[in-house]
Amino acid sequence: MAEEVFTGIGGQPVRRVAVVGAGLAGCLMAVLLARRGLEVDLYERRSDPRLVGAERGRSINLAISARGLDALSRVGLDEQALAAALPMHGRTLHGTDGKVGYQSYSADGTRAINSISRSGLNASLLDCAEQTPGVTLHFGHQLRTLDARTGDLVLGTDDGEVTATADIVIGSDGAYSAVRRAIQFAEGFDFSQSFLPHGYKELTIPPTADGDFALDEHSLHIWPRGSSMMIALPNLDRSFTCTLFWPKTGADSFAALERPDQIDAYFRTHYPDAHPLMPTLVEDFQHNPVGSLVTVRAYPWVRDRVALLGDAAHAIVPFFGQGANCSFEDCIELDRCLTDSAGDWSAALRLYQERRKPNADAIAEMALENFVEMSDKVNSKVFQAVTSTRHFLERRLPERYVSRYELVSFTTTPYAQINGRIRRQDTIAGAAAAVALGGLALGVRRLLRRG
Numbered sequence: 391m392a393e394e395v396f397t398g399i400g401g402q403p404v405r406r407v408a409v410v411g412a413g414l415a416g417c418l419m420a421v422l423l424a425r426r427g428l429e430v431d432l433y434e435r436r437s438d439p440r441l442v443g444a445e446r447g448r449s450i451n452l453a454i455s456a457r458g459l460d461a462l463s464r465v466g467l468d469e470q471a472l473a474a475a476l477p478m479h480g481r482t483l484h485g486t487d488g489k490v491g492y493q494s495y496s497a498d499g500t501r502a503i504n505s506i507s508r509s510g511l512n513a514s515l516l517d518c519a520e521q522t523p524g525v526t527l528h529f530g531h532q533l534r535t536l537d538a539r540t541g542d543l544v545l546g547t548d549d550g551e552v553t554a555t556a557d558i559v560i561g562s563d564g565a566y567s568a569v570r571r572a573i574q575f576a577e578g579f580d581f582s583q584s585f586l587p588h589g590y591k592e593l594t595i596p597p598t599a600d601g602d603f604a605l606d607e608h609s610l611h612i613w614p615r616g617s618s619m620m621i622a623l624p625n626l627d628r629s630f631t632c633t634l635f636w637p638k639t640g641a642d643s644f645a646a647l648e649r650p651d652q653i654d655a656y657f658r659t660h661y662p663d664a665h666p667l668m669p670t671l672v673e674d675f676q677h678n679p680v681g682s683l684v685t686v687r688a689y690p691w692v693r694d695r696v697a698l699l700g701d702a703a704h705a706i707v708p709f710f711g712q713g714a715n716c717s718f719e720d721c722i723e724l725d726r727c728l729t730d731s732a733g734d735w736s737a738a739l740r741l742y743q744e745r746r747k748p749n750a751d752a753i754a755e756m757a758l759e760n761f762v763e764m765s766d767k768v769n770s771k772v773f774q775a776v777t778s779t780r781h782f783l784e785r786r787l788p789e790r791y792v793s794r795y796e797l798v799s800f801t802t803t804p805y806a807q808i809n810g811r812i813r814r815q816d817t818i819a820g821a822a823a824a825v826a827l828g829g830l831a832l833g834v835r836r837l838l839r840r841g
């Protein structure tokens with residue numbers, strides 16, 4: 391195969407790319423670029439997580455769905471990921487009275503999102519990057535400064551600062567990106583970060599004494615409590631990782647519970663069926679950190695030799711389980727843009743941000759809305775009736791009526807097209823219902839006349 395020739399900024403050739411951040415998106419991007427024949431340096435501030443274990447305070451597991459799996463399939467990792475995941479076919483809802491309800495994610499109940507270990511997935515991607523010719527991993531390298539015009543990087547290591555240079559620099563260094571900071575203060579760069587008043591904290595439900603799952607392992611469990619909630623996702627070791635999404639301060643908040651007896655009593659009252667399953671509740675609550683929930687909006691994602699990817703470009707809140715899925719899609723899109731622009735990096739990066747930004751904006755909004763759905767609406771009879779009606783329509787009109795949840799989680803329909811499609815479907819369904827009701831009314835009138 392002829393070697394692909396890349397042109398870059400100012401028509402100079404592009405041979406060497408620096409990817410900053412070897413998280414989920416950075417690793418995948420490094421593999422895709424190296425497969426095109428580029429030399430890729432992947433810089434990561436942490437030590438090799440495969441040797442030192444996961445960082446405390448980062449979410450332990452993730453829900454990976456169609457978009458993430460589609461992206462992983464491009465590098466042959468989808469089956470490996472699925473083999474290490476537990477499918478969750480629906481939501482199990484836990485009331486304050488201890489009663490339990492179930493809502494399947496798809497009309498036929500067979501489709502599932504997949505609970506997978508974040509560190510396990512990151513390790514698979516690191517292995518893949520390490521085995522890909524052209525990728526060089528640099529752990530313990532934290533980006534300090536970057537010149538977007540020249541591609542010169544300064545990185546902090548245990549042995550002091552080192553310098554490097556690259557034709558293109560990709561910032562996949564997460565929500566608080568140092569790469570983004572390097573381009574953020576230039577004229578024309580729009581940036582905002584908005585924090586929810588809620589934070590998150592992880593707790594554990596271990597396996598039962600018999601070594602079994604303490605709850606149904608094929609569900610995502612939710613304890614909806616109005617303005618707050620707890621969720622639990624199953625792990626391969628038969629434990630569940632619970633995540634509290636609570637206000638940071640005020641009544642019913644993280645700050646409101648300090649003493650062991652307060653914590654214990656609160657869970658006994660508000661999470662009565664989970665409380666007996668959590669022997670390390672007080673210890674977990676007191677020691678595990680409270681993480682922040684931030685939405686980052688930035689644009690443009692591209693300046694000179696630099697491009698942003700994943701959370702660095704668009705961190706979103708986790709209530710649709712799409713942050714990583716969306717970040718993986720970014721990688722596939724950037725790779726596709728390189729093909730579509732015949733290896734011209736300037737054109738490819740422009741195309742990449744134009745194609746991805748509307749999608750990132752759309753999922754950011756849907757993720758914020760889904761907090762209200764998960765923590766509150768799922769309890770309402772109206773919501774349950776609407777969900778049942780939607781599932782009915784999906785069964786009767788397969789392919790033509792598809793719920794928003796299914797479009798987000800079980801298809802690769804661009805996020806930006808989803809709300810428009812739902813509106814059109816609902817209009818048609820509404821019109822059909824009106825016709826059906828009209829027909830029914832006519833029939834009743836005829837019957838009444840006959841009677």
Ligand code: FAD
Nearest residue numbers: 411413414415435453533563564700701711712713714715
């Ligand atoms: P990250 O995964 O954050 O990786 C960034 C990497 O850059 C890290 O390895 C970091 O160490 C490194 N880095 C940072 N700064 C520097 C620097 N200066 N120099 C060098 N390296 C640096 N998404 C889903 O799809 N499904 C879910 O179910 C889901 N659940 C979530 C639950 C919670 C509580 C949270 C907070 C998020 C969740 N997400 C989920 C979102 C998901 O975690 C992120 O969207 C995803 O990790 C983004 O990948 P990334 O590679 O862009 O960034």
